[in-house]
Amino acid sequence: MAVALRRAGPAVVASGGTVILSLLTLSLAELNSTKSMGPVLAIGVAVALLAMITLLPALLVITGRWVFWPVKPAYGSAEPTTRGLWARVGRRIAVRPRAVWIGTIVVLGAMAFGLAGLHASGLTNAQSFRGHPDSVTGQTVLDAHFPGGAGQPVEVFGNPGSGPQLAAALRSVSGLTGVTQPVPLAGHAYLEATLTSAPDSQAAYATIDRARAAVHAVPGADALVGGNTAVNLDVQRAAAHDRNLIIPVILAVVFVILMLLLRALVAPVMLIATVVLSFASALGISALFFDHVFNFGGADTSFPLFVFVFLVALGIDYNIFLMTRVREEAQRHGPRTGALTGLAATGGVITSAGCVLAGTFAVLGTLPVTFLTELGFAVAFGVLLDTIVVRSVLVTALNLDLGRWVWWPSRLARQPAPEAETLTGEPAGVP
Numbered sequence: 001m002a003v004a005l006r007r008a009g010p011a012v013v014a015s016g017g018t019v020i021l022s023l024l025t026l027s028l029a030e031l032n033s034t035k036s037m038g039p040v041l042a043i044g045v046a047v048a049l050l051a052m053i054t055l056l057p058a059l060l061v062i063t064g065r066w067v068f069w070p071v072k073p074a075y076g077s078a079e080p081t082t083r084g085l086w087a088r089v090g091r092r093i094a095v096r097p098r099a100v101w102i103g104t105i106v107v108l109g110a111m112a113f114g115l116a117g118l119h120a121s122g123l124t125n126a127q128s129f130r131g132h133p134d135s136v137t138g139q140t141v142l143d144a145h146f147p148g149g150a151g152q153p154v155e156v157f158g159n160p161g162s163g164p165q166l167a168a169a170l171r172s173v174s175g176l177t178g179v180t181q182p183v184p185l186a187g188h189a190y191l192e193a194t195l196t197s198a199p200d201s202q203a204a205y206a207t208i209d210r211a212r213a214a215v216h217a218v219p220g221a222d223a224l225v226g227g228n229t230a231v232n233l234d235v236q237r238a239a240a241h242d243r244n245l246i247i248p249v250i251l252a253v254v255f256v257i258l259m260l261l262l263r264a265l266v267a268p269v270m271l272i273a274t275v276v277l278s279f280a281s282a283l284g285i286s287a288l289f290f291d292h293v294f295n296f297g298g299a300d301t302s303f304p305l306f307v308f309v310f311l312v313a314l315g316i317d318y319n320i321f322l323m324t325r326v327r328e329e330a331q332r333h334g335p336r337t338g339a340l341t342g343l344a345a346t347g348g349v350i351t352s353a354g355c356v357l358a359g360t361f362a363v364l365g366t367l368p369v370t371f372l373t374e375l376g377f378a379v380a381f382g383v384l385l386d387t388i389v390v391r392s393v394l395v396t397a398l399n400l401d402l403g404r405w406v407w408w409p410s411r412l413a414r415q416p417a418p419e420a421e422t423l424t425g426e427p428a429g430v431p
Contacts, residue, residue: 016049022313086347101397114284119298127297162221163189175207239301282382339399354387
């Protein structure tokens with residue numbers, strides 16, 4: 001346990017720290033629901049990290065080897081990195097690593113083209129549920145007998161003396177009907193108008209923009225346009241702002257941590273590129289399933305951000321586990337042996353962790369809420385893609401092809417290959 005904790009501890013702490021910092025970037029969000037989620041999740045990961053490096057090692061030492069029953073480890077057992085599925089996969093990749101990584105990138109790139117069909121511009125109330133709850137049925141009945149926005153009027157507040165001008169401005173807006181006379185309310189002029197289109201449609205959102213432009217043009221009115229449709233429109237735009245801000249920040253945080261951990265520049269750039277490609281591929285395939293298999297009407301505006309956070313912030317663990325072991329072995333035996341031994345040693349762990357995480361998110365597919373179903377599918381598929389293909393095949397092939405240049409500009413990049421690799425072309429200790 002002392003050896004395991006000393007060798008695995010830095011990777012575990014770096015992995016947990018990366019997830020914690022990535023989740024804390026959600027505090028930059030405009031939406032309070034997203035902003036408050038970051039610290040809560042970060043605290044949960046911090047508590048789990050503390051337990052993993054204190055409580056778990058203590059329990060394993062107390063219980064002894066029998067806790068691994070029925071396959072208990074024994075002294076003198078064979079070196080696990082020279083056999084097994086991932087050792088064989090590594091040897092096959094090593095034959096033509098460049099062809100492997102080019103072919104893998106082409107396939108992942110083709111999958112990413114599905115992004116063109118991702119409509120993450122929000123879901124209507126009916127589209128937000130996979131079934132037909134009473135609220136959706138009731139709205140359908142209302143729509144059949146009344147204007148689309150009859151149950152959710154547009155609300156306008158302005159300065160008391162600007163009521164007549166605001167009413168005139170609203171009556172000139174296409175897409176609005178039934179503008180009321182202004183009434184005093186809490187020291188303001190208050191008006192209502194009815195949308196002619198469904199209140200959760202894109203046409204209604206365009207009407208809100210026109211209404212805001214019209215009332216803002218009234219001098220001295222200081223008017224505000226509210227109501228459920230206006231709120232939903234503002235939420236969608238805030239979600240788009242959060243996505244465009246937080247995704248680059250998370251990538252920057254991950255890059256800095258990888259750079260410090262691996263003491264290199266090329267390796268972090270390579271890993272960040274594979275992360276982005278994996279994310280795009282997962283979203284592309286998800287979009288195809290949403291459109292042509294599940295027949296969903298689209299996706300929530302915050303969907304890409306949450307998928308990115310879970311795939312990158314949690315999936316970066318696999319990068320750290322793999323590359324720290326690769327670096328450790330490369331220091332001892334050279335870059336080729338490091339790449340193959342790192343894959344053989346961590347492939348089973350990474351795949352198992354990915355399956356657990358994918359299974360956890362797949363459970364969200366049992367819920368009747370469309371957003372959660374989409375999130376569960378995208379993350380589950382993305383994690384499996386990341387652990388089985390990207391981390392294990394693509395990154396290993398890149399490591400083998402780039403060799404010691406992966407570790408530039410560290411001293412490891414200038415370290416000559418060991419004699420066993422230089423003379424035989426095969427990594428020492430790997431048949």
